[in-house]
Structure formats: C-alpha cells, structure tokens
Amino acid sequence: MVKGRRVVVTPHAGEFKRLFxxxxxxxxxxxxxxxMKEARQYNITVLLKGWVDVISNGFKVAINRIHTCAMTVGGTGDILSGLLAGLLAKGMEPFDAAVSSAYINGSAGINAYNRLGLHIMPTDMVDEIAYVMKRYDKIT
Known part of the structure; x- marks a missing residue:
C-alpha cells in the first residue's frame, strides 16, 4: 500500500516492533x-525515534542526537510529525524532511528545557520552533 510512495514513518521502538x-x-x-533494511524493503523513509534518532531511506542514514530526556512526554512526536508534514508539503525530499524535522524538533525541546526545566509540555516546544528556525532564515 505504501511501497514506492513518498512515505515517512516515525515510530518509537514499540511502534517499530508493531510495524515490522x-x-x-x-x-x-x-x-x-x-x-535501513525496512526503509529499503518498503522504499520509504523511516525515522526511528529514541535515545538516538535513526533516519534512513534505505540508502542514506542520518543520526540525530539533538534532543533531551524532557521530551519523553506525549505530544512531542505529534510536533515532529507536523514539522515533517510541513516540510514535505513545501516539496522537500522525504529523507531531508525527516532529518530536518528531527533536528528542529529536538532543538525546540532543548530550548524549552533550558527555559523551563524538565517539566516541559509540547506547547512549550511549539513556542521555540520559530527561534530554532530563525537562524536559518535567508532573504532572497
């Protein structure tokens, strides 16, 4: 059903086990x-969330270590998926969108943690996204 489409799945370890x-x-x-094996088999991009995020399209692999343990609350994956959907909608390739969204999401989590401590909420991360992305703004 998804093989060969522009699909990105974002499982944590438990969801990975259920999927594969x-x-x-x-x-x-x-x-x-x-x-890498599952991404290649299904011709999709897999972003495995966890203590280290592993991202692959079956041919390339990226590792994201930019995050904080304070992000282990419900809703942070929803923010990640929203960022990912937005980047895909702008035409970014799935692998690049997955890598970028993992980095932005993790950076927003770190910013929220630095501002508020361990008890952050996903909404605190949303407030940080613009600050994370601002450093990449270009005027053309």
Missing part, C-alpha cells in the same frame, strides 16, 4: 541496520 514484527535493536548499530 521485531525489535529495532538495543545498540545504535543494530538500530541503523534494521531501520
């Missing part, structure tokens, strides 16, 4: 191999 039928892996190397 096995654990993503305990080590970073296992996670990279398994994410």
């Amino acid at each position: 039928g096995y654990d993503a892996g305990a080590s970073e190397q296992e996670r990279v191999m398994n994410v």
Whole structure:
C-alpha cells in the first residue's frame, strides 16, 4: 500500500516492533541496520525515534542526537510529525524532511528545557520552533 510512495514513518521502538514484527535493536548499530533494511524493503523513509534518532531511506542514514530526556512526554512526536508534514508539503525530499524535522524538533525541546526545566509540555516546544528556525532564515 505504501511501497514506492513518498512515505515517512516515525515510530518509537514499540511502534517499530508493531510495524515490522521485531525489535529495532538495543545498540545504535543494530538500530541503523534494521531501520535501513525496512526503509529499503518498503522504499520509504523511516525515522526511528529514541535515545538516538535513526533516519534512513534505505540508502542514506542520518543520526540525530539533538534532543533531551524532557521530551519523553506525549505530544512531542505529534510536533515532529507536523514539522515533517510541513516540510514535505513545501516539496522537500522525504529523507531531508525527516532529518530536518528531527533536528528542529529536538532543538525546540532543548530550548524549552533550558527555559523551563524538565517539566516541559509540547506547547512549550511549539513556542521555540520559530527561534530554532530563525537562524536559518535567508532573504532572497
């Protein structure tokens, strides 16, 4: 149903197991191999969220370590998905959109944590997105 389409899935480890039928892996190397394998098999982009985010389209792999443990609350993945959808809607390639959205989301989480401490809410992260993206603004 999704094979060959511009699809990005954003599972955490439990969702990865439900989607693909096995654990993503305990080590970073296992996670990279398994994410790459499933992305290639289905011709999709997989963004495995976790202590390290692993992103692959089956041919390229990116690792995102930009985040904070304060982001382990419900709703932060929804922000990630919204960022991803926005970048895809602007025409960005799925792999690049996944890498960018993971970085922006994590950076917003770090900014919110630095401002408020461990007890951040997803809405606190939303408030930080513009500040994260501002450093990449260009006037053409």
